[in-house]
Amino acid sequence: MSSDAPRGAAASEWGLQFFGKVSASISHEIKNTLSVINESAGLLDDLVQMARQGMALAPERLERLAATIKTQVERTDAIVRNMNRFAHSVDHHRMGVHLDETLRLMVALVARTAAMGGATVTAVSGQSDLTTITAPFHLHHLLWHCIHWAVDHASADKEFRLQAERNGDRIIIRLEGGCGFILPASQEFPGPAEQALITELEADLKIHAERGQLELILPLRSV
Amino acid sequence: MSEKVLLVDDEEDFRQIMTERMTARGIEVTTASSAQEALAKIEKESFDAVILDFMMPEMDGVQALKNLRAKQPELQIILLTGHATVEKGVEAMKLGAMDFLEKPADINALVEKIKAAQGKKTLLVEKKSEERIKSILGGKGW
Numbered sequence: 570m571s572s573d574a575p576r577g578a579a580a581s582e583w584g585l586q587f588f589g590k591v592s593a594s595i596s597h598e599i600k601n602t603l604s605v606i607n608e609s610a611g612l613l614d615d616l617v618q619m620a621r622q623g624m625a626l627a628p629e630r631l632e633r634l635a636a637t638i639k640t641q642v643e644r645t646d647a648i649v650r651n652m653n654r655f656a657h658s659v660d661h662h663r664m665g666v667h668l669d670e671t672l673r674l675m676v677a678l679v680a681r682t683a684a685m686g687g688a689t690v691t692a693v694s695g696q697s698d699l700t701t702i703t704a705p706f707h708l709h710h711l712l713w714h715c716i717h718w719a720v721d722h723a724s725a726d727k728e729f730r731l732q733a734e735r736n737g738d739r740i741i742i743r744l745e746g747g748c749g750f751i752l753p754a755s756q757e758f759p760g761p762a763e764q765a766l767i768t769e770l771e772a773d774l775k776i777h778a779e780r781g782q783l784e785l786i787l788p789l790r791s792v
Numbered sequence: 793m794s795e796k797v798l799l800v801d802d803e804e805d806f807r808q809i810m811t812e813r814m815t816a817r818g819i820e821v822t823t824a825s826s827a828q829e830a831l832a833k834i835e836k837e838s839f840d841a842v843i844l845d846f847m848m849p850e851m852d853g854v855q856a857l858k859n860l861r862a863k864q865p866e867l868q869i870i871l872l873t874g875h876a877t878v879e880k881g882v883e884a885m886k887l888g889a890m891d892f893l894e895k896p897a898d899i900n901a902l903v904e905k906i907k908a909a910q911g912k913k914t915l916l917v918e919k920k921s922e923e924r925i926k927s928i929l930g931g932k933g934w
Contacts, residue, residue, distance in 0.1 A: 597847060600874040600895045601803055607896030608809040615816055637805050684849035 583762040587710045588659075594681050595652045602645040609638045651677045658705040665792035666708065668699040668733035668740060675712045676731060686720040688727035690744075695733045701740055702790040703770060711766040715744055715774070715783050718758050722750040723781065738789050745782040752778050795910045796820045796838070800830040800856075801845040801872070810843075813899055819906060827856035834864055841890070841909035843902070846873040854887060861888040866916040868909035872897060 613634060620626045654674055672692040683690050712731075720727060729746035759767060759774055767774055773786040797814065801807050802825055811821045822837065824830040826848060834842070842860060846853035853871065860867055871884050871892035884892045890912065891905050 597874045601806070604872075604896040605803060605805045605809065608806060608813060608899075611899055612809050612813055615813060619816075634809075637809070641805065681847075681849075685847070685852060687850045 591678055598648045602641045605641045606638055609634050658709055663702055663704050665700050665702050666705045669694055672731045679716050683720050688720040690716055690729045690731055693730050693732040699733055699735055700792045702792055707766050707769050714763050719744055719783055723747045724749050724751050740787045740789050742785040747781040749781045750778040794818045794820050795840045795906050797906055798822050798839045798842045800824045802848045817903055827851040831859055840913050841868045841870055841906045843870050846871050857887045868913050870905050
C-alpha cells in the first residue's frame with residue numbers, strides 16, 4: 570500500500586463527520602458577516618431614500634458604514650482563507666506541516682464552537698521553524714476532539730492556550746488552561762475515533778487532569 | 793403604537809445597524825449581546841417581539857428559546873438562523889418560536905413579522921386579562 574494512502578477507521582465516517590462539522594461552522598461564520606454587509610447595504614439604501622426626501626446626509630455616517638463593510642469583507646476573506654487551508658489539508662495523506670500555522674488554523678476553526686461552550690482558545694507562538702511530516706487532516710481532526718473535550722470537561726476558567734514545542738525527537742502540542750479537568754466516572758476519552766487517529770499519527774495522548782493540561786506527542790520527522 | 797423589540801445577537805455591528813434601520817421604521821429597539829442578557833432584560837421590560845440569533849456563544853438557541861419562553865410564555869420570538877430549512881422551521885415552531893428568518897434577512901419581511909408578533913401578543917394579553925376577570929367575577933359569585 571502506498572505510504573500516501575489513508576488507512577483504517579481514521580479515514581472513515583468520523584473523518585467525514587469532522588469535515589462536515591467544520592464546513593458547517595465556517596458557513597455559519599460567513600452568514601454572519603454577510604448579514605452585516607447586507608444590513609449595511611440596506612442602511613445605505615435607507616439613507617439615500619431619506620436624502621431624496623430632503624434629509625441631510627452626514628458624511629461621518631457614511632464613513633462609518635464604509636468602515637463596517639470593509640471590516641466585514643476582511644473578516645470574510647480571513648474565514649475563506651482558513652477554509653481553503655483546511656480543505657487543502659486532504660490533498661496528501663502525509664506532508665510537511667508547520668506547527669505554529671497548524672495551531673493558528675485550529676484556533677480559527679474552533680473559535681465559534683468553543684465560544685458556544687463558553688471557552689476561548691489562543692495559539693501561543695512557539696519555535697517559528699518547527700515542522701514535521703505528518704497527516705495534517707488527521708492532526709486537525711484529533712486536535713478538534715482534544716479541544717472540544719477540554720472545553721466540555723474544564724472545571725472552571727475556560728481560557729485555553731495551545732502551543733507546540735520540540736522535545737528531542739518528538740513534538741509536544743500542549744493544550745492547557747483553567748483549573749483542571751473534571752473526569753467522568755467512566756473515562757471515555759480518547760474514544761475509538763480519537764484512538765484511531767492517535768494510531769494513525771503514531772502519537773501519544775496524555776491528560777494531566779489536575780493541571781488542566783492535554784499533551785499530544787508526535788514524532789518529529791524532518792521535512 | 794410603535795412596536796417594541798428586543799434584538800439579541802452577539803455581533804455588535806449587526807445590532808447597531810439593525811437598530812438604526814428598525815428605528816427609522818418606527819420600531820423601538822433594545823439590544824442584548826447574549827441570551828443571558830436577554831433573560832435579564834425581559835424581566836424588567838415588556839417587548840412585543842424578541843429577535844433571537846439562533847447560534848450565539850454560551851447558550852445554544854434551543855436552550856435560549858426554552859429559557860425565554862419559560863420566563864414569559866406569551867413572548868413572541870422570531871429566530872434568525874443561518875440555515876432555514878423546513879425541518880429547522882418545524883423544530884423552531886415546536887420549541888415555541890413564533891417564526892424564523894434565514895440570515896441575511898430582508899428587513900421588510902422582518903418588520904412584517906414584528907407587526908404580526910405585536911398583534912399576536914396583544915391578543916394573548918387580552919385573553920389573559922379576560923380570563924382573570926372571569927375568575928375574579930366567578931369567585932365573587934356575581
